[in-house]
Amino acid sequence: MQHDYTIGELRPDQELAAFALVRSVAPTFGERDWEALFDEVRNWRCLNICDHAGRVRGLGVFRIVMHPEAGMMMDVPIFIALSAANQNEIAESLFAGLQGCATGCQFIRVWNAVPKSLKELEDPSFFRRWDHGLIYRLASDPMSPALQ
16 A cells, blocks of 8 residues: 655654654653754754654654764664554655765664664764664765775
8 A cells, every 4th residue: 555655854843743753762852852953053954754644754863974984974863664554664765765865975874772862862982883773885885994
């Protein structure tokens, strides 16, 4: 069964619904932390996927950064796909949308678990680690020293 979903940047009128989605999987992620994500100096972006009724069904919070070993990388600490009947389609569509935003990146890293707070999300020592999350290679040449 094909569903009608729209994907795009999170709009201000969708922020509360997206926050509720985050809290459903990370109850300790606070409202102040969520609001701070939208500070322009932090460079976080949010891609969401909505159903035909406008309900937020998926969310990807990301930023493009230079990883010390992997090079340019899209770091995705929050990736949520929620549906009782169609979770796979939502996840696939959301990941495809993220790929479209990853121009110039060699990798996309989707974290294993949603961070508990903004502090954890922005912890530089955790960011530098290469042992957590799904690492998806976008560029095959030249090969990053991180995976050689």
